[in-house]
Amino acid sequence: MLNSPALADGAKLVGRILLALMFVLAGYSKISGYAGTQQYMASAGVPAILLPLVIAVELLGGLMVVLGWKTRLAALALAGFTLAATL
Secondary structure, three states, X not given: OOOOHHHHHHHHHHHHHHHHHHHHHHHHHHHHOHHHHHHHHHHOOOOHHHHHHHHXXXXXXXXXXXXXXXXXXXXXXXXXXXXXXXX
């Protein structure tokens, strides 16, 4: 049972969903609190004009990972975004 391909595929799907959920929820919260997020970004010295790009990367990248479409590209974009946000 532990070597079941179906179980392995299911585990990969659950892993992708959980990973992507973090980014999708963050993007959605930025949409619902758009003005507050703009103010927070401005206070950190980040141009508020980048907010739509941030939202797009989080939402679209997360959805691409869940759907398994261009997963490596999406994961690379999300990793780059995470690194930039950390700095």
